[in-house]
Amino acid sequence: MKAVVSIVFCLVCSFLPAEEFKIVESDRVHSDGKQMFFEGGIHFENDLGKIFAKKAVMTLEPTKGLFGWNSIDLYNDVLISFDDRFEATCDHASCHSGEVFILNDNVTVKHLNFGSLTTDKELYLKRSKEKGVGLEYLKCSGKTVLQVDNEEKDLDFTFLCHGEVFLDHGKREVLLSSPKNDEGKVDDSQQLFFQDHKGKLLADEAVITYDILEKDRILPLQIDLRGNVRITNREGAILQYALADRVIFSFKTQELKFIASEKKRVLFYDKINNLQVSAPQMNIKRNKVTKKESFQGMGDVRFHFIEKEFEQIRKRFLLEKNSL
Secondary structure, eight states: OHHHHHHHHHHHHTTSOTTSOSEEEOSEEEEOSSEEEEEEEEEEEETTEEEEEEEEEEEEOGGGOTTOEEEEEEEEEEEEESSSSEEEEEEEEEEETTTEEEEESSEEEEETTTEEEEESSOEEEEEOSSTTTOEEEEEEESSEEEEEEEGGGTEEEEEEESSEEEEETTTTEEEEEOOOOTTSOOOGGGSEEEEETTEEEEESEEEEEEEEOGGGOEEEEEEEEEEEEEEEEOSTTOOEEEEEEEEEEETTTTEEEEEOOTTOOEEEEETTTTEEEEESEEEEEEOTTTOOEEEEEESSOBSSOOHHHHHHHHHHHTOOGGGO
16 A cells, blocks of 8 residues: 555655655555545655654645645654754654644654754744755754764763753754743743753853854854853862853853953852952863863952852852852
């Protein structure tokens, strides 16, 4: 049956627009005139991508001609691929007009040389109508884990987000934001959590910018963290703490910029070296060869904390009073 269904749909759909399927395979198929029901070994394909599933229900749209459709619901072992590098898997998905996909249950999105994203809520995907472009945007909310793993550029870090994640492929950026309480503030337990081999940090929101190289390879350029940023660095014997309103990290230069809002100060404490820095802005740059860091304070710089600043560090990092 699969062979017959495939041949019939290939012949018919080859005359439809690019957004319609040119290949439709299934072990079993039947229709009630309003919907078509597919079961087993499902494979839909056109110039923009491929879809696989165990079960599908296609809602037909007579105004679009023979086998024209309005929406498709996909079930069990769903896999959606826009190109050889991008794929999304889930237990249930719906597709509208061949462009917008809504994914639910055990949702995972992967890019071959960038990493993966998993979420416990709905995830929206929109693919571009332009052949070869693939993903246009991605949006989800709820508990989401973004794992960036790029061996070529020696990148390996993780974001845990409790709010919204929005990837705009046209702008080459990923926006991550935390949910706010009734007072319009972000609770500590709901902040973004970031971790890599050097340490961890918390922030209210983040913007990751990236570039696209040849063969659709994605290269992260910068992470911009904003709102109540707290950093703990525990690389080897190093133990450092930092508080700032904004932190910008450049992957290319390996430079960290700590920035305070007006009338506030960046606080940086290196416990091992007993280094205290209080300044409107501070930059840290790591030498790629020696791995050593250089520090630069900007503006009115102090190399000792006043009691109020000691208290800020203790409170924000839950440190004992005699530990500083």
